[in-house]
Amino acid sequence: MTRAPAPPRKDLIKAFTAALSGTSLEWYDFAAYSVASALVFGQLFFPSHDPLSGTLLAFSTYAVGYLSRPLGGFVFGRLGDTLGRKQVLVITLLVTGIATVLIGLLPTHDQVGALGALLLVVLRFAQGVGIGGEWGGAVLLSSEYGSPERRGFWASAAQIGPPAGNLMANGVLAALAATLxxxxxxxxxxxxxxxxxxxxxxxxxxxxxxxxxxxVFQELQRSGTRAAAPLREVFTREPRALVAAILSRVGPDVLYALFTVFVLTYATQTLGLPDGLAVLGVMVGSTLQLGLIPLAGALSDRWGRRRLYAVGAIGAGLWPFVFFPAVGGGSVPMLVTGVVVGLFWHALMYGPQAAFVAEQFSPALRSTGASLAYTLAGVIGGALAPLLFTSLFAAFGTWVAPACYLAAACGLTLIGLALGRSPLPHDDGAHRTTTAPAQP
Structure with missing residues (x-):
């Protein structure tokens, strides 16, 4: 089977922009909730005499957004392999955006009691469903327009979304906190x-x-090689790929939760820093990630994804043992520097991640496989991470327990990289010729 001719460069740039802008907007929504969980939701929706207890409850609703992601991955990932990548991405953007606007209109506990918290959980669930379907489609939207030889760079468009969205959310909330x-x-x-x-x-x-x-999807349509039952086929035909992709994501998810969510609570409640200063390090680190992530994606095209990814995982696993002692005195410059370095290790993993995950699966199963890996890893890693960080710190009264938790998560990522494959540039064509035709 011959490969479809390369699309015009302007279409490739449009695809890169669509993936970047869409994921940035959806992660703005998700990050706004994350920051609000650390700063205000505990007091507004889960009032308690103990601030830490209120924060724990707020982080529990934060986890709901991760736990609902597999539903979005199952539904929209399958649709991406059967109906197409583009249609799915329009739906997921609407789902997440509408849920976020409604959160901004919610009555608080003082106004309607427990109903406010219940509605918050429902809308957080909807946010997670939208995000769960977004990532896989956005990755394929940009990477399948570009050449496989540069997939690390082009696929990184979707990866820039989280720091961009996080930067916008933190910037807006920081400006509001500073002016009001x-x-x-x-x-x-x-x-x-x-x-x-x-x-x-x-x-x-x-x-x-x-x-x-x-x-790539247009070629699958023309050749009749779309999967008949992509969910079943991922689990039966490509289980190792799914396990490798899931484990590869655990470390970055837990690391990101530490340096963008838990660090806000730690800085304000343990170090006694003001809210505005607490988000400064996150904003600086996220700004630098806008350039570091695509750079890491491009470097993975040259040096190999697993090699660069592994360097980031090792650095991430060790860094908390340096970070927490360094910021123990409440120094703002040390806090900002520590968060920036933490997000640097994250960028080394996150830049190549989209291409690595997508390349584990054949084109006909790529949307389903990538979406499942993304969402299931989110449950194992990102969903519970802020809650576990807070609980471990409260239980042991020391930063050592959270640091060990992150180190273990990075160990799982290294196992995933060892299980994964490093495909050659011509794999798209090879996969397409071996994919079983869809049943009528």
Whole structure:
């Protein structure tokens, strides 16, 4: 089977922009919730005489957004392999955006009691479903327009979304916290960040609806080689690929939760730093990641994904044992530097990650496989990480327990890399010729 001709460069740039903008907007929504969980949701929706208990409950709803991701991965991943990558990405953007706007309109515990917390959990669940279906499609949207030889770089478009969204969310909430009194911020200021999502979603939809389907999926349609039952086929035909992809994601997810979510609670409640200063390190680190992630993706095209990925995992596993002693005195410069370095190790893993995960699966099963790996790893890693970090710190009263937890997560990532494969540039064509035709 011959490969489809390469698309015009302008289409490749449009695909890169669509993947980047869409994931940035969806991660803005997700990150706004994450920051609000650390700063205000415990007090507004889960009031308690113990601030730490309120934070634990707020982080429990944070986990719901991860636990619901597999549903989005199962549903939208399958649709990406049967209906196409583009259509799925329009739906997922709407689901996440609408849920986020509604969070900004929620009544608090003082207004409606426990109903406010219940509605918050439901909307957080919807956010997770949208994110669960977004990642796999966004990765394929950009990577399947580009050449396999540069897949590390092109696939990184979707990976830039989380730090970009996190930067926007932290920036908006930090600006609100700095310009408003604490009473104003708790009363209505935090809502602005969530309501702003409505405007951002319209922009993302405008870009995505104008884009054509990926050349790889168009070729699968023409050749009749789309999978008949992609969910079943991933588990029966490519189980090792699924396990490798899942484990490869655990370390980066846990590391990201430490340096973008738990660090806010640690800085404010343990070190006694103001809210605005606590998010400074996250903002600086996220800004640098905007360049580091695509650079790491490009380097993986030259040096090999698993090699670069492993360097990041080893550095990430060791860094907390340096970070926590360094910031114990409450130094803001040390905190900012520590978070920046932590997110540097994350970039070394996150840049090659999209291409590594996608390359584990054949083209006809790629949307389903990548989405399942992304969402199932989120349950193991990111969903429980803020809660476990907070619980471990509360139980042992020392940073050593959270640091050991991250080191163990990075160990799982190294196992996933060892199980994974390093495909050659021509694998797309080879896979396409061996994929069984869909049944009528």
């Amino acid at each position: 009194s604490r009473e104003q911020f708790l009363s209505w200021g935090w809502r602005v960040a969530f309501l702003l999502s409505g405007v951002l979603v319209l922009f993302g939809l405008w870009i995505r609806v104008k884009l054509e389907e990926t050349p």
